[in-house]
Amino acid sequence: xxxxxxxxxxxxxxxxxxxxxxxxxxxxxxxxxxxxxxxxxxxxxxxxxxxxxxxxxxxxxxxxxxxxxxxxxxxxxxxxxxxxxxxxxxxxxxxxxxxxxxxxxxxxxxxxxxxxxxxxxxxxxxxxxxxxxxxxxxxxxxxxxxxxxxxxxxxxxxxxxxxxxxxxxxxxxxxxxxxxxxxxxxxxxxxxxxxxxxxxxxxxxxxxxxxxxxxxxxxxxxxxxxxxxxxxxxxxxxxxxxxxxxxxxxxxxxxxxxxxxxxxxxxxxxxxxxxxxxxxxxxxxxxxxxxxxxxxxxxxxxxxxxxxxxxxxxxxxxxxxxxxxxxxxxxxxxxxxxxxxxxxxxxxxx
Numbered sequence: 033x034x035x036x037x038x039x040x041x042x043x044x045x046x047x048x049x050x051x052x053x054x055x056x057x058x059x060x061x062x063x064x065x066x067x068x069x070x071x072x073x074x075x076x077x078x079x080x081x082x083x084x085x086x087x088x089x090x091x092x093x094x095x096x097x098x099x100x101x102x103x104x105x106x107x108x109x110x111x112x113x114x115x116x117x118x119x120x121x122x123x124x125x126x127x128x129x130x131x132x133x134x135x136x137x138x139x140x141x142x143x144x145x146x147x148x149x150x151x152x153x154x155x156x157x158x159x160x161x162x163x164x165x166x167x168x169x170x171x172x173x174x175x176x177x178x179x180x181x182x183x184x185x186x187x188x189x190x191x192x193x194x195x196x197x198x199x200x201x202x203x204x205x206x207x208x209x210x211x212x213x214x215x216x217x218x219x220x221x222x223x224x225x226x227x228x229x230x231x232x233x234x235x236x237x238x239x240x241x242x243x244x245x246x247x248x249x250x251x252x253x254x255x256x257x258x259x260x261x262x263x264x265x266x267x268x269x270x271x272x273x274x275x276x277x278x279x280x281x282x283x284x285x286x287x288x289x290x291x292x293x294x295x296x297x298x299x300x301x302x303x304x305x306x307x308x309x310x311x312x313x314x315x316x317x318x319x320x321x322x323x324x325x326x327x328x329x330x331x332x333x334x335x336x337x338x339x340x341x342x343x344x345x346x347x348x349x350x351x352x353x354x355x356x357x358x359x360x361x362x363x364x365x366x367x368x369x370x371x372x373x374x375x376x377x378x379x380x381x382x
Contacts (some may be wrong), residue, residue: 051205054175058381059211060374062138063196064184064329066159067128071117076110076382083159088195091257097196113332120335123233133329134184137370138364144371152176165203170340171211178212179382180374184328187268188218189254199201216377220268221275222228224372228365229272229325231281234238235323236357244321244355246286246312248304249273252333253291255298266301272325293333309342313349320346328366329357 035135068079084090084101092100122132138155152174155168171179181200185192197215204210218224237244251269259266271290280287292305307323312320322342324334334356343354360366373381 055177056306057175059171059176062155062182064134067130067156071114073110074116077106079160086195088096089191108219116336130329130331133361139366156216164199166204174310180214182216187220187265187326189265190263220272224369225274226279228360228369229276231365242319242353245317245319248322249289250292250322253294253300255300309346310349313346313351320354327359329361
């Protein structure tokens with residue numbers, strides 16, 4: 033709707049020159065981590081520089097880290113990361129799976145809400161594009177003076193949820209008329225989330241010609257120091273794994289939470305996924321299944337690190353059958369879960 037200049041009972045007329053501003057709608061912004069625009073050196077370098085310059089991600093001394101990042105990391109890592117992305121890149125769409133899936137999640141949710149013209153669903157990336165600031169501006173321009181922010185991280189961490197919200201609040205600083213803002217809390221223990229994960233595991237097992245002896249629940253890692261500084265991420269991951277184990281009626285040793293993607297020399301959250309895969313194979317486990325509950329959509333860390341490198345490591349170490357459960361992605365269970373959370377968080381607005 034727009035502000036009206038005509039006189040109505042109880043409404044003061046606006047001057048003819050008054051700017052007409054759209055308002056009265058509600059925006060929902062899905063936010064995921066991010067993706068490079070391409071796999072070439074300079075695209076990867078831009079993406080990695082934005083990502084690794086984030087103080088929420090790397091909490092090292094700024095001067096020392098600036099020298100390391102610009103002198104060493106950004107000269108070598110873009111090529112290595114580019115080769116990894118090339119293995120999972122959607123060449124037809126010329127984009128990463130994370131971008132494809134996040135867009136699809138937004139579009140399917142938009143279709144669910146299409147009968148309510150007051151609600152608009154959008155999506156953005158913390159790093160890369162589409163940028164959070166641009167999408168917030170677009171929502172505001174389309175009349176959304178109330179916006180629900182939905183960081184797609186089930187487990188909260190300062191390095192994920194907090195930095196996504198930081199970027200949003202940074203964008204709001206340049207707005208004269210800011211929209212009202214709500215944020216979706218972490219959903220690591222939501223019954224719909226646990227049920228969707230459990231269903232995805234059961235359905236995937238049914239497609240296998242073998243039965244897994246062990247299921248690894250692999251979460252993205254964090255430096256252990258983050259935990260000692262008060263980050264709740266480790267506890268959230270453990271709670272997710274425990275609830276998932278109960279939902280599946282698995283024993284203690286049938287589902288094991290682990291942590292992947294560590295880098296540098298610092299001690300990270302343990303047990304490490306790669307070491308656990310290797311040790312299980314060497315201890316005689318022949319059939320291994322991995323699920324990645326901390327990722328809302330398949331990405332480099334799931335498709336390349338787990339499905340490709342994880343499988344190679346397992347087979348090299350003596351294992352026989354390896355499989356990875358796809359992320360919830362844009363499945364019916366995933367979208368249903370996301371919509372349930374959105375409906376709850378919009379109460380009072382809708």
